[in-house]
Amino acid sequence: MSNTDFVLAVEDLTVSFDGFKAVDKLTMYIDKNELRVLVGPNGAGKTTVLDLICGKTKSTAGSIKFKNTELTKLSEHEIVRSGVGRKFQNPSIYENLSVYQNLEVSYPKGRGVFGSLTFKRTKAVEEQVRKVAADIMLTDFLDMESALLSHGQKQWLEIGMLLMQEPELLMLDEPVAGMSAKERDQTAELLNRICQNRSVIVIEHDMEFVKKIAHKVTVLHQGKILAEGSMDKVQNDEKVIEVYLGH
Ligand code: ADP
Numbered sequence: 749m750s751n752t753d754f755v756l757a758v759e760d761l762t763v764s765f766d767g768f769k770a771v772d773k774l775t776m777y778i779d780k781n782e783l784r785v786l787v788g789p790n791g792a793g794k795t796t797v798l799d800l801i802c803g804k805t806k807s808t809a810g811s812i813k814f815k816n817t818e819l820t821k822l823s824e825h826e827i828v829r830s831g832v833g834r835k836f837q838n839p840s841i842y843e844n845l846s847v848y849q850n851l852e853v854s855y856p857k858g859r860g861v862f863g864s865l866t867f868k869r870t871k872a873v874e875e876q877v878r879k880v881a882a883d884i885m886l887t888d889f890l891d892m893e894s895a896l897l898s899h900g901q902k903q904w905l906e907i908g909m910l911l912m913q914e915p916e917l918l919m920l921d922e923p924v925a926g927m928s929a930k931e932r933d934q935t936a937e938l939l940n941r942i943c944q945n946r947s948v949i950v951i952e953h954d955m956e957f958v959k960k961i962a963h964k965v966t967v968l969h970q971g972k973i974l975a976e977g978s979m980d981k982v983q984n985d986e987k988v989i990e991v992y993l994g995h
């Protein structure tokens with residue numbers, strides 16, 4: 749493929765587990781500052797797509813270009829360093845550290861001057877922590893031990909830890925699972941804010957939530973794209989109603 753302006757260009761991506769194709773010739777393009785939502789029934793291959801992009805799973809065939817760099821040949825670390833951040837379903841924050849410290853330790857190592865938790869706080873780190881804390885609505889909780897945060901706040905903190913690295917592509921797997929209605933609304937606002945500076949891919953089942961955030965929706969089914977386009981378009985698609993929304 750020749751160079752493109754897409755942040756992410758996935759072409760003919762396939763992964764086979766003992767002959768079973770969890771992702772089957774997937775082609776998908778994500779724009780700069782786009783918020784794309786992946787939906788589809790359980791087992792459709794959504795999480796596997798994120799695993800492939802972040803290098804956790806190696807593809808069997810096809811290509812993943814991030815800013816025109818081929819990711820399928822890179823290690824997970826190299827992919828993170830190239831600007832791809834990925835949040836898993838369960839939050840992995842340091843419960844015994846404060847919100848501030850969790851953000852602080854997530855500052856990219858190459859850019860700081862520290863190796864331990866007792867390092868001198870540089871101005872750049874502190875500014876970045878405060879900026880991210882505002883984005884994730886935790887400014888008033890910076891000194892709180894993270895164990896004491898609500899479930900939703902822990903999810904936001906983990907998003908914040910990824911934002912500390914200023915990824916150009918951020919991927920979130922079911923970020924509002926277990927959240928209250930109010931936290932879901934706040935998360936929608938959070939995502940709408942953070943996609944102004946980066947592209948975001950979200951896997952989500954809650955269609956009310958998807959409606960609030962999606963620029964475009966990709967519906968996966970059996971490792972393939974069943975439909976793609978605006979929320980309106982995919983919601984009214986016969987095939988989508990039959991295999992996914994009808995249930
Ligand atoms: P979704 O996130 O859409 O629910 P997944 O991507 O988790 O679906 O899984 C898609 C299919 O691939 C499922 O049938 C799952 O069992 C299978 N699968 C995922 N990862 C592996 C793996 N590492 N080894 C074998 N099968 C896998």
Ligand code: MG
Binds near residue numbers: 794795796
């Ligand atoms: Mg999944």
